[in-house]
Amino acid sequence: MPTTTDPTRLGSELRRWRDARRVSQLELAARAGTTQRHLSFVETGRSRAGRTLVLRLAESLGLTLRERNALLAVAGYAPAFAESTLDAPALRPVVGVLRQVIAGHMPYPALVAGPHGDVVAANSAVEVLTGGADPELLAAPMNIWRLVLHPRGMGARVANLAEWGRHVVEGVRARSLRHPDPRLDALVDELSGYLPATPPSDRDYLGFAVPLRLHTADGTLRLLTTLTSFATAVDVTLAELHLEAWLPADQTTADILRRRAATARDDA
Numbered sequence: 001m002p003t004t005t006d007p008t009r010l011g012s013e014l015r016r017w018r019d020a021r022r023v024s025q026l027e028l029a030a031r032a033g034t035t036q037r038h039l040s041f042v043e044t045g046r047s048r049a050g051r052t053l054v055l056r057l058a059e060s061l062g063l064t065l066r067e068r069n070a071l072l073a074v075a076g077y078a079p080a081f082a083e084s085t086l087d088a089p090a091l092r093p094v095v096g097v098l099r100q101v102i103a104g105h106m107p108y109p110a111l112v113a114g115p116h117g118d119v120v121a122a123n124s125a126v127e128v129l130t131g132g133a134d135p136e137l138l139a140a141p142m143n144i145w146r147l148v149l150h151p152r153g154m155g156a157r158v159a160n161l162a163e164w165g166r167h168v169v170e171g172v173r174a175r176s177l178r179h180p181d182p183r184l185d186a187l188v189d190e191l192s193g194y195l196p197a198t199p200p201s202d203r204d205y206l207g208f209a210v211p212l213r214l215h216t217a218d219g220t221l222r223l224l225t226t227l228t229s230f231a232t233a234v235d236v237t238l239a240e241l242h243l244e245a246w247l248p249a250d251q252t253t254a255d256i257l258r259r260r261a262a263t264a265r266d267d268a
Helices: 007-021 025-032 036-044 051-060 065-075 092-104 124-130 144-149 161-178 182-192 251-267
Strands: 110-113 119-122 212-216 219-229 242-248
Touching: 007 025, 007 036, 007 065, 025 036, 025 051, 051 065, 092 110, 092 119, 092 242, 110 124, 124 144, 124 212, 124 251, 144 161, 144 182, 161 182, 219 251, 242 251
Parallel strands: none
Antiparallel strands: 110 119, 110 242, 212 219, 219 242
16 A cells, blocks of 8 residues: 555656656556546546556656666555665575676676676776776775776777767766666766866778777777666666677777687786
């Protein structure tokens, strides 16, 4: 049963999310399996939405699990999704699998990060990204977005910082626009300040992506970035994690990374 709440608060939140998603009342009602008339009554506070309907509306609006819990709270219901710590027994098997995945990505860099880019786990190949960085940028929790663009991080070694860095910033901006978060907004402002004033060029595209061109002592690497998330997660913490991995864009890069990994094993 819901607690006593102001029914107009849920309506205000639903209208805010509908405006943000540019979804009409009729379209949202159809997606959520209800009528426009009932949704109209919910939005004006004339009807109280049941817990199941609130969840269907939240899912139809593409809200994160955290945002769905918040919408339930506004409607007067308890959270539907747990938020575990990474060392909680329920998440230990998943964290173990994630560590196996990034270890299996060797000899190429891979890491797991949270919703604001803070690194949770990384394989040893990530050293090619962190090498020479200011220790302050590597202190836990290391923020991967800050590291890759900061002039005392990777920024000074990225040959195409204007082009590649723009895509990093726009990715964070898109995340913040879809899921408003003051911390993400602050990161967008900070990261934008690390980009060169010169306009980016489109000459370095591979036809489908902008490769990272990173100078190292072993030569210049050309890397493609991939992102993976848990679309069916039912825990807030797990749902907010993403796996970020880099793949070689050419054979030279693959050879350099393999040699680096072999040397590291020999030195161990």
